[in-house]
Amino acid sequence: MRIAPGDGPGGPERIEARFGGQAYAPHRHDTYAIGVTLNGVQSFTYRGVERNSLPGNAIVLHPDEMHDGHAGAEGGFRYRMLYIDPDAIRDALPDGTRSLPFVKECISRDRALCAAALSALRHIDREKTELEWASDISDIANALGRIDPATAPRRTAPADIGAVRLAKQAMLECLDRDLPLGDLESITGQSRFALARHFRAVSGISPHRWLVMRRLDRARAALQTGATLSAAAAEAGFADQAHMTRHFKNAFGMTPGAWRERLNYLASKKP
Known part of the structure; x- marks a missing residue:
């Protein structure tokens, strides 16, 4: 089992675990448990019914609901989970929301919920900023609210x-x-x-994603003027070169070094 590094204020606990056979005995949390099955068949008893989650499924376990966990097939299973305080979910919902969202089907392929959960659980080995967590929790809360009609606010x-x-x-x-x-x-x-x-x-777009793209704009401008990769990362506000490279590749499909090489190649071909 891996427990993610502390994320400071606003950051819920995140874990990644791999189990074979019986994973854990019946227990309950005082938080929402939002997770994603990564490999294998993740089986558990929840609200008196046996459930089986396949890779790519999102899982929503509500506060104070008893559940256990075990492998549903040979080879075990691997999953990631985060535990969000109900108050954070309530605060993230629009004003006028009547109640905390309740998702009847605890295993979901809802696209918005799966995307929000995957985003929150991505890069589990690094700390997230408060701005990242605000965006992640807001997206999760809104996805839960859309699934549960009773959560809809009286007015928006x-x-x-x-x-x-x-x-x-x-x-x-x-x-x-x-x-x-x-x-x-x-x-x-x-x-x-x-x-x-x-x-x-x-x-x-989320405020964190918008901020990342503006930092990438500055990094590209710095690279065009001959800055080193590490200097461009520092100038643009990234934690380090690896941090910039990860976001650069996610945004543009190539590393900043490869991008600069292509830029130089195109410049050399100009008449």
Whole structure:
């Protein structure tokens, strides 16, 4: 079993585990347990019924619900799970929400929920920032809310375009370092979860993802002027060169070194 490094305020516990046979005895949590089956058949008894989760499925276990765990096939199973305080889910839902979401089918292939869970559980070996967690928890809460009609708010306020503009301006001014999330809350007048909702509604992207793309813009500009990879990473606000490379490849399908080589090759072919 692997337990992810501490993530500071706002970061729920994350684990990755591999089991064969009986994994754990009946027990319960005081949190939402949101997970993804990675390999094998993850079997468990939940609300009195035997369940079997296959690779790619999302799992939602509600607070205080008894469950166990065991392998459903030879070879065992591997999964990742995060444990989110119900208060964080409630805070992340839109104003006017009537109740905490309840997902009747604890094994789900809902695209939004699976994507949100995978995003939150990706890169389990590194710490996440408060801004990342605000986006992840907001996406998970909204996915849960869409699945449970009873959670729907009485009314949904329009997106706060002004708050999103203020957030973007503040992040651009501090691009080379992480702006404390509390500062963003003060600047925009929105809670971290409300800001994440408004940001996605206005820009179609989470504030963390928007920030990463602006940092990649700065890194590419630095590389074009001859900066080293490590210098470009530092100038753009990435933790280190490896951090920049991972995001660069995810965004553009190649490493920054390969991108610069291609750029130089194209420049050499110009008449």
